[in-house]
Amino acid sequence: xxxxxxxxxxxxxxxxxxxxxxxxxxxxxxxxxxxxxxxxxxxxxxxxxxxxxxxxxxxxxxxxxxxxxxxxxxxxxxxxxxxxxxxxxxxxxxxxxxxxxxxxxxxxxxxxxxxxxxxxxxxxxxxxxxxxxxxxxxxxxxxxxxxxxxxxxxxxxxxxxxxxxxxxxxxxxxxxxxxxxxxxxxxxxxxxxxxxxxxxxxxxxxxxxxxxxxxxxxxxxxxxxxxxxxxxxxxxxxxxxxxxxxxxxxxxxxxxxxxxxxxxxxxxxxxxxxxxxxxxxxxxxxxxxxxxxxxxxxxxxxxxxxxxxxxxxxxxxxxxxxxxxxxxxxxxxxxxxxxxxxxxxxxxxxxxxxxxxxxxxxxxxxxxxxxxxxxxxxxxxxxxxxxxxxxxxxxxxxxxxxxxxxxxxxxxxxxxxxxxxxxxxxxxxxxxxxxxxxxxxxxxxxxxxxxxxxxxxxxxxxxxxxxxxxxxxxxxxxxxxxxxxxxxxxxxxxxxxxxxxxxxxxxxxxxxxxxxxxxxxxxxxxxxxxxxxxxxxxxxxxxxxxxxxxxxxxxxxxxxxxxxxxxxx
Amino acid sequence: xxxxxxxxxxxxxxxxxxxxxxxxxxxxxxxxxxxxxxxxxxxxxxxxxxxxxxxxxxxxxxxxxxxxxxxxxxxxxxxxxxxxxxxxxxxxxxxxxxxxxxxxxxxxxxxxxxxxxxxxxxxxxxxxxxxxxxxxxxxxxxxxxxxxxxxxxxxxxxxxxxxxxxxxxxxxxxxxxxxxxxxxxxxxxxxxxxxxxxxxxxxxxxxxxxxxxxxxxxxxxxxxxxxxxxxxxxxxxxxxxxxxxxxxxxxxxxxxxxxxxxxxxxxxxxxxxxxxxxxxxxxxxxxxxxxxxxxxxxxxxxxxxxxxxxxxxxxxxxxxxxxxxxxxxxxxxxxx
Numbered sequence: 001x002x003x004x005x006x007x008x009x010x011x012x013x014x015x016x017x018x019x020x021x022x023x024x025x026x027x028x029x030x031x032x033x034x035x036x037x038x039x040x041x042x043x044x045x046x047x048x049x050x051x052x053x054x055x056x057x058x059x060x061x062x063x064x065x066x067x068x069x070x071x072x073x074x075x076x077x078x079x080x081x082x083x084x085x086x087x088x089x090x091x092x093x094x095x096x097x098x099x100x101x102x103x104x105x106x107x108x109x110x111x112x113x114x115x116x117x118x119x120x121x122x123x124x125x126x127x128x129x130x131x132x133x134x135x136x137x138x139x140x141x142x143x144x145x146x147x148x149x150x151x152x153x154x155x156x157x158x159x160x161x162x163x164x165x166x167x168x169x170x171x172x173x174x175x176x177x178x179x180x181x182x183x184x185x186x187x188x189x190x191x192x193x194x195x196x197x198x199x200x201x202x203x204x205x206x207x208x209x210x211x212x213x214x215x216x217x218x219x220x221x222x223x224x225x226x227x228x229x230x231x232x233x234x235x236x237x238x239x240x241x242x243x244x245x246x247x248x249x250x251x252x253x254x255x256x257x258x259x260x261x262x263x264x265x266x267x268x269x270x271x272x273x274x275x276x277x278x279x280x281x282x283x284x285x286x287x288x289x290x291x292x293x294x295x296x297x298x299x300x301x302x303x304x305x306x307x308x309x310x311x312x313x314x315x316x317x318x319x320x321x322x323x324x325x326x327x328x329x330x331x332x333x334x335x336x337x338x339x340x341x342x343x344x345x346x347x348x349x350x351x352x353x354x355x356x357x358x359x360x361x362x363x364x365x366x367x368x369x370x371x372x373x374x375x376x377x378x379x380x381x382x383x384x385x386x387x388x389x390x391x392x393x394x395x396x397x398x399x400x401x402x403x404x405x406x407x408x409x410x411x412x413x414x415x416x417x418x419x420x421x422x423x424x425x426x427x428x429x430x431x432x433x434x435x436x437x438x439x440x441x442x443x444x445x446x447x448x449x450x451x452x453x454x455x456x457x458x459x460x461x462x463x464x465x466x467x468x469x470x471x472x473x474x475x476x477x478x479x480x481x482x483x484x485x486x487x488x489x490x491x492x493x494x495x496x497x498x499x500x501x502x503x504x505x506x507x508x509x510x511x512x513x514x515x516x517x518x519x520x521x522x523x524x525x526x527x528x529x530x531x532x533x534x535x536x537x538x539x540x541x542x543x544x545x546x547x548x549x550x551x552x553x554x555x556x557x558x559x560x561x562x563x564x565x566x567x568x569x
Numbered sequence: 570x571x572x573x574x575x576x577x578x579x580x581x582x583x584x585x586x587x588x589x590x591x592x593x594x595x596x597x598x599x600x601x602x603x604x605x606x607x608x609x610x611x612x613x614x615x616x617x618x619x620x621x622x623x624x625x626x627x628x629x630x631x632x633x634x635x636x637x638x639x640x641x642x643x644x645x646x647x648x649x650x651x652x653x654x655x656x657x658x659x660x661x662x663x664x665x666x667x668x669x670x671x672x673x674x675x676x677x678x679x680x681x682x683x684x685x686x687x688x689x690x691x692x693x694x695x696x697x698x699x700x701x702x703x704x705x706x707x708x709x710x711x712x713x714x715x716x717x718x719x720x721x722x723x724x725x726x727x728x729x730x731x732x733x734x735x736x737x738x739x740x741x742x743x744x745x746x747x748x749x750x751x752x753x754x755x756x757x758x759x760x761x762x763x764x765x766x767x768x769x770x771x772x773x774x775x776x777x778x779x780x781x782x783x784x785x786x787x788x789x790x791x792x793x794x795x796x797x798x799x800x801x802x803x804x805x806x807x808x809x810x811x812x813x814x815x816x817x818x819x820x821x822x823x824x825x826x827x828x829x830x831x832x833x834x835x836x837x838x839x840x841x842x843x844x845x846x847x848x849x850x851x852x853x854x855x856x857x858x859x860x861x862x863x864x865x866x867x868x869x870x871x872x873x874x875x876x877x878x879x880x881x882x883x884x885x886x887x888x889x890x891x892x893x894x895x896x897x898x899x900x901x902x903x904x905x
Contacts, residue, residue, distance in 0.1 A: 016806065035752070039855070041670040042670050042671055042672075044671075047671050048669075049607045049608065049611050049619070049666060050607060126623070128620060130620075130622025130623065130655070131615075132619055134615045134618065135610075135612050148766070173841075185622070187622070188622070188666055189666075191672040191673065191676075194672070195672065207756070208602055208757075209680060209755065210667075210669075210677060211670065211677075211855070211859070211860065212680075212681075212755055212853070212855040213754075213756055215756060234756070236853065236865075237853075237855070238754060238849075238853040238855045239850055239853045242851070243736075243739070243851065244749065244855075246739075246751070247751060251743050251744050251747065251750075251751060253743075275848070297794075361825075362807045427638070432601075432866075433605060434605035434606065434866065434868055435602070435605065436605075437602075437605045437609065438600065438605035438611075438868070439603025440600055440602050443600040444598075445600065459609045460609075460610065461610060462610040486613035486614075486616075486617075488609075510867065543822055
């Protein structure tokens with residue numbers, strides 16, 4: 001079909017379709033072509049934990065409730081979201097009772113019952129299974145099926161935020177009949193089930209080729225008879241981000257490509273072809289520079305980068321930490337490395353809106369070299385002949401490490417230049433991501449060991465509740481040889497005041513009070529210069545212009561509402 | 570010859586065992602972590618349990634012996650059962666499982682073989698078929714226009730990396746002209762003429778890139794080897810005897826020149842199976858090369874170990890084949 005006939009056909013179609021609903025009929029929009037340059041390895045999110053597996057499986061298996069584009073909890077398989085007001089959550093906060101939509105069916109036609117929900121909990125908590133989402137079930141004592149459409153979750157202690165188990169695409173319900181022989185150590189042996197789970201979602205797996213391509217077709221038993229609009233989805237994997245962007249934006253071979261970590265100027269050239277757009281979903285990811293508050297001196301041996309090794313010789317002076325923060329121009333970093341996929345931030349909790357503090361934005365968001373220089377001068381750090389400041393034999397010369405990634409290395413170079421202007425020199429180092437984030441206690445190069453003065457990476461929290469995230473900066477969460485270098489408090493921050501507030505948060509029920517506490521904790525970290533938050537990172541994805549109904553979310557699977565997607569006629 | 574082959578085969582067994590141990594030890598020592606790509610939101614205690622479920626908490630030697638048993642006993646038995654339909658024992662044997670996909674490694678390899686053989690194998694075949702005539706004519710007409718152009722193209726093909734030629738071809742033929750797809754569809758099944766044409770279209774660019782590379786390499790060898798032989802005394806003798814020039818070239822010189830070339834070609838065959846990592850990645854052919862590289866990046870050790878070991882077996886095997894071919898091509902070489 002040449003271009004003119006296609007245009008003509010398009011016009012005719014548009015005329016005849018005018019006035020009718022956008023997605024009137026199930027399966028009327030043909031095939032949706034999706035490209036994930038990081039290929040999907042399995043469809044069982046409980047055995048993987050990767051984001052790519054989370055998104056792919058969310059088209060098939062669903063939780064009781066999910067997060068929408070604003071981060072609100074909304075019912076999926078449940079009739080409504082249980083709250084204190086509607087009696088779904090008990091007064092003492094130890095139970096939550098879910099009502100399941102009546103008449104729900106699995107894609108194989110069998111009935112969805114509360115037993116399946118109970119089984120999902122048993123599956124993930126079985127010994128030896130290595131369930132990657134076990135944290136979702138932390139504090140759950142029992143899950144019972146009260147009747148076929150009612151599930152009661154009991155917690156070991158009062159749980160102010162109970163939307164963890166069975167909420168969000170990391171905690172979907174799997175079918176008992178399919179997985180009943182796959183508990184514990186037998187989990188990896190059920191290859192057929194892991195590659196083709198039976199679900200309740202809009203699509204079902206037709207064929208799964210691990211790390212290559214997945215073919216989905218419409219689930220005939222999906223609860224909304226008018227959805228989804230697409231008859232099938234092909235999810236291809238492999239390659240790299242730039243060529244994936246090209247396949248959507250330039251050649252138009254694909255409709256949607258996920259995770260476009262491509263230099264902003266390269267994307268801008270591709271966008272000129274006019275075939276698609278980039279949509280960015282913001283969640284809770286913040287790129288930050290951690291400041292090592294303990295001494296990483298190699299001479300300390302085993303005590304290196306631990307509390308026992310003593311405080312950092314230069315960073316024990318708050319003026320140094322503050323000067324480093326003041327000297328950074330976040331806008332330049334965003335412009336050079338992130339484009340529309342990043343925003344300057346001074347908070348470690350950048351969303352949801354209710355939790356975001358604006359207290360430090362005024363002074364922190366803009367670069368102030370003069371103030372930083374003055375601060376260091378006043379604190380007695382004098383410039384030497386080489387232009388590097390020093391005091392009592394301690395030089396402001398640091399090792400700054402991060403993972404290997406072109407954007408991170410560009411950011412490192414920019415920051416090095418900014419700090420040079422205040423008489424601070426840094427040596428840059430980058431480590432392969434699988435080593436840096438690998439957490440092997442035998443390796444000296446992990447981000448937990450932090451054998452450096454400064455380190456940069458991105459972290460975020462799961463779902464929309466920052467409570468477990470804020471607990472990461474508590475004193476006892478600092479990695480050390482005693483804990484096998486496990487722990488999330490990388491800066492080795494230790495402030496009894498902070499610990500007290502974080503404990504209070506875990507007991508607070510009212511949302512407004514929780515938000516106030518989170519803001520307070522967040523500000524404490526920023527004002528104590530435990531880390532320097534740099535960029536609020538979004539997740540950019542490329543969409544063809546012909547796809548409508550996409551609502552990008554950073555709080556759950558990006559394809560959470562794929563049942564509503566359709567092709568423009 | 571036969572006893573020689575048998576002797577070499579027997580000798581290969583300890584060699585391969587040592588190789589498998591070295592690979593296993595190297596992979597184990599490498600500071601890579603299979604959980605390195607997981608989101609940081611997964612807490613340390615859960616990571617510990619995932620590691621235990623993968624068997625990573627066991628000592629090195631135990632894991633090695635387990636792999637040996639899975640690879641040399643369980644997998645062959647499994648293949649045997651599938652081929653014959655007989656059942657040996659209870660059939661409940663632990664197979665070599667990949668960590669990333671939690672599925673049997675051998676199944677993954679079987680799934681990837683077709684596209685690798687089609688794309689990389691065909692490119693190797695075309696490369697060889699193209700290289701021999703180009704090399705022969707280049708050498709016979711040394712310093713002619715044909716030789717100059719041939720030398721230029723082969724030097725370019727040899728020195729410009731495939732990740733460059735691949736992307737240039739995509740930009741020209743996929744983005745600008747839109748003649749060929751830039752993404753290979755592994756789901757495409759050839760059923761009729763139109764799907765066959767579609768298959769040709771999607772194979773064209775990756776095969777072009779790889780053929781250029783392979784042909785350049787082999788053509789240089791053929792040319793050099795032909796030049797060596799053309800100046801030999803036996804060529805002058807043949808011409809003096811009045812043998813036709815065509816027979817001199819194709820019977821006398823070519824046959825002698827092919828001896829080193831055959832070695833190069835035979836030793837290159839295992840690289841077909843290891844796939845073309847870069848080219849497969851660029852065009853998303855998703856064959857064995859892509860399987861290996863994703864496994865390396867994700868520290869999927871059982872998969873890397875098994876794949877690398879299979880390549881080692883192929884290399885040992887094709888070394889032997891090259892040696893045996895020597896004997897057939899050159900009657901002067903006798904091993905017994």
